[in-house]
Amino acid sequence: MSYTTLTFDVKDNIATITLNRPEAANAMNLALAKDLMQASLQCNELPEVRAVIITGAGKAFSAGGDIRSFSEQGSDLSRHLREVTTYLNAAISRFTRMDAPVIAAVNGVAAGGGMSLAIASDLVMAAESARFTMAYTKIGLVPDLSSSYFLPRMVGFKRALELTLTNRVLSAQDAYELGIVTQVIPDSELLTQANALAEQLANGPKAAFGAAKRLLHMGCNQTLETQIENESQAIANAAQTPEGIEGIAAFLEKRSPNFKG
Template sequence: MTLARVEDRGDRLVVVNMNSARRGALSPDLYAAIGQAMEKAAEPRIRAVILSSEGGFFCAGGDLNVLMERRQLSEAERRGKVDLLHDLIRAIRGCPVPVIAAVEGGAAGAGASLALACDLLVAAEGAKFTAAYVKAGLVPDAGLTSALARMLPRQLAMEMCLLARPVSAARMADLGVVNVLAAPGEAEAQAHALADALAQGPRGAQGVIRRLVAQAYEVSEAQQLDAERDAMARAAGGDEAAEGIAAFLDKRKPRF
């Protein structure tokens, strides 16, 4: 049975995690579906990718039964398995269009990493974000410590990772991590509303903005100023700016 699928909705792609029997745990099918969507997102007609799920839970992260089996592997082999997961996070970060997470129920472990790797995050009321690795004698992976350190106060990140205490979607929204707090069962619908709004904007400029914000965490202010200068100079001479500026001056909506 296939545990994930990619739905082509014309101007957007929806990756659906179908592993509801295991609360959306990671699967090779999910890896393949996300990878396929990230590659297909390069097509000019695609304006957004949505990560969603069936069964009322976004993703429970790694399957502990699989992790138990991996104890028989060498450390180098286990490192290779983790690299496959990290390649998935890199693919989401490198997607040419915005990626939106639609979280129902909760996102745990690497599932939280997937959600936090997205550009925009919709979560249903009552959903929880959890980093419970420590309960199994494990440590976070998939960029979770990096994401939490960037997005949350240090003490809260430590509480999540050291004590495995969940954080509610409502609290994440108060902290600015969740963009939209949706009614239960409405997370994907709200994600589509964000995708609708993105589809009205300039695809090229949106892609550049994603890259600028992503690299801002890694470079100095001087380097970021140079990057913004170059990007602005390039954008100002492009077709999107021609239409956007003309529309503003003509007091009409732009047609990107």
């Protein structure tokens, strides 16, 4: 697969997606939206991919939507935005639903759609210099790319409203304290530590990770009885998989499991 707005590399079972429009602070235009969707499909379909890192080239993770390209659409802007968000929404849905854990390695600013992409990832590692802001209402727009779904679940409804209405800029430490970021890393060590975490996850039980991700997402919208039945079915199914069989055997034999076969 050939990409024009991002780079896609798979090494040691880790797929690294680097948003690659540094001259535009990795802002999301139609081409990037299409590329990101295709990259999400590759991550989902390549069996060798067991963990994913998303990061940005240059000084920014992503400044969000490419407002300059949007302004060029004239009367066609509404249709254009629907097209762009259709591709981006498909990418976020695939990253969320796939088995492989997804790590956002946030360098620099993550604004608007950039913040949405970051918080939709399973784990968010932020450089100390990273900054987060919703940014949408600052230019008369509204949240998109799943942020109205994920942000209230992370920080609570009132805090999500406050961040959306005021567009307050969060430092990496602020975002960590609110539960948006899972780890704050010195700038020079961000990708090194993201790769170390991805390597750890790539050696883990990929199918179990995926099932656990889906259970946690479902749990936000289910009754207690429905969710514990979902858990019961999921753990019974997991116990019959090669991963479950290997994990139980390794525990009983007091050795490290080999989930990669």
